[in-house]
Amino acid sequence: MLGFLGVRLMQSVPVLIVMSFITFMIIQAPPGDYADFIRSNMIVQGGASPEVATAAAEEYRETHGLNDPLIVQYFYWIWGIVTEGDFGQSYAYNKPVSEILAQRLPPTIAIALTCHLLATVIGIGFGILAATRQYTWVDTVLSFVSFMGMTIPRFLLALIILYILVFKLNVQEIGSFYSSRYGGQPYWEGFLDFNWGKFWNLLQHVWPVIAVAAFGGLAYNMRVMRANLLDTLNAQYIETARAKGLGEGAVIMRHAVPNALHPLVAYQGVVLPYMLTGEIEVAIVFGLATIGPAIVGSMAIGDVYVTATLLLVLGATLIIGNIIADLLLAVLDPRIRVGSDK
Numbered sequence: 001m002l003g004f005l006g007v008r009l010m011q012s013v014p015v016l017i018v019m020s021f022i023t024f025m026i027i028q029a030p031p032g033d034y035a036d037f038i039r040s041n042m043i044v045q046g047g048a049s050p051e052v053a054t055a056a057a058e059e060y061r062e063t064h065g066l067n068d069p070l071i072v073q074y075f076y077w078i079w080g081i082v083t084e085g086d087f088g089q090s091y092a093y094n095k096p097v098s099e100i101l102a103q104r105l106p107p108t109i110a111i112a113l114t115c116h117l118l119a120t121v122i123g124i125g126f127g128i129l130a131a132t133r134q135y136t137w138v139d140t141v142l143s144f145v146s147f148m149g150m151t152i153p154r155f156l157l158a159l160i161i162l163y164i165l166v167f168k169l170n171v172q173e174i175g176s177f178y179s180s181r182y183g184g185q186p187y188w189e190g191f192l193d194f195n196w197g198k199f200w201n202l203l204q205h206v207w208p209v210i211a212v213a214a215f216g217g218l219a220y221n222m223r224v225m226r227a228n229l230l231d232t233l234n235a236q237y238i239e240t241a242r243a244k245g246l247g248e249g250a251v252i253m254r255h256a257v258p259n260a261l262h263p264l265v266a267y268q269g270v271v272l273p274y275m276l277t278g279e280i281e282v283a284i285v286f287g288l289a290t291i292g293p294a295i296v297g298s299m300a301i302g303d304v305y306v307t308a309t310l311l312l313v314l315g316a317t318l319i320i321g322n323i324i325a326d327l328l329l330a331v332l333d334p335r336i337r338v339g340s341d342k
Contacts, residue, residue: 005323012319017078019315024074024308027299034091034302035061064091077305088305092298097309100294105313107177108279108290115210116268116275119217124264126218127225132252134230142222149219154278157212158285165208175287177205209286213278220274224267228260235259268325276317 035057042053061067065076080086087097130142165171173179182198189195232238233256241251280292287293291310298306 115213123221131229
């Protein structure tokens with residue numbers, strides 16, 4: 001198992017390098033850079049003349065290496081990551097990209113994992129319920145829920161919830177993780193003294209993100225589980241188990257469900273990035289301080305290293321998700337032998 005994990009990690013390195021190169025080039029493909037953003041701001045907001053603003057933009061390009069060929073800029077960026085763990089300097093924030101990553105990545109991952117857990121547990125439960133009651137009203141209702149979750153865009157659901165909260169329910173302080181009175185409070189106020197008020201306030205602010213992102217993942221998991229379980233219930237060994245006198249509950253939970261989970265576990269390698277992108281979409285709508293708004297904002301002004309680093313992290317989650325799915329398959333099914341051709 002350790003050898004398999006080492007091989008997969010080594011295989012992921014060239015994939016990440018190729019992906020980072022393509023991403024870096026695509027980001028810089030449109031005309032304009034951060035110096036153009038500076039020039040526009042100097043003219044529109046600062047009242048500078050076009051000549052002065054252009055000269056300042058050219059000086060900024062020369063000072064920060066924006067006139068270097070793209071391949072040279074990419075090499076400096078990737079070399080800094082490999083040798084020093086330096087993801088570059090953010091032009092807009094005027095601080096290392098690693099600091100932005102440290103601020104925004106933990107809440108992003110925490111929300112995405114919460115959505116992933118809820119979507120998996122509820123989706124599997126709904127899938128089992130729908131498969132064991134095929135063609136009944138339960139199956140019809142759950143299939144309709146699944147269809148809605150797979151077809152309605154997540155950003156549209158987020159906009160609907162945002163409209164209801166702001167214009168119908170008059171909810172204040174949208175766009176932050178906490179209300180103003182909880183923002184500076186610590187979670188731990190002493191030994192075994194957890195700040196449950198701040199935690200509840202956090203849930204009140206992030207529940208739309210979790211609900212929308214988990215809804216889409218729940219729909220996918222339910223459809224996959226329902227289809228897998230229906231196929232498994234028609235297998236010969238299930239009929240044999242029933243013929244031996246096992247109860248229907250034991251047949252389903254002890255024999256059918258574990259085998260139906262195999263394709264679903266493999267599918268989780270794709271679902272994890274799906275949850276992450278779903279969280280990003282909704283966080284952009286609500287303006288939460290996760291990596292979603294940071295990606296959009298950095299792309300709009302040409303803050304290249306922020307955009308490239310955050311997209312690189314998203315690509316890494318896809319690879320990590322697939323590796324975790326492979327390991328879970330080996331744990332779930334003892335017949336799977338990693339590295340064996342049998």
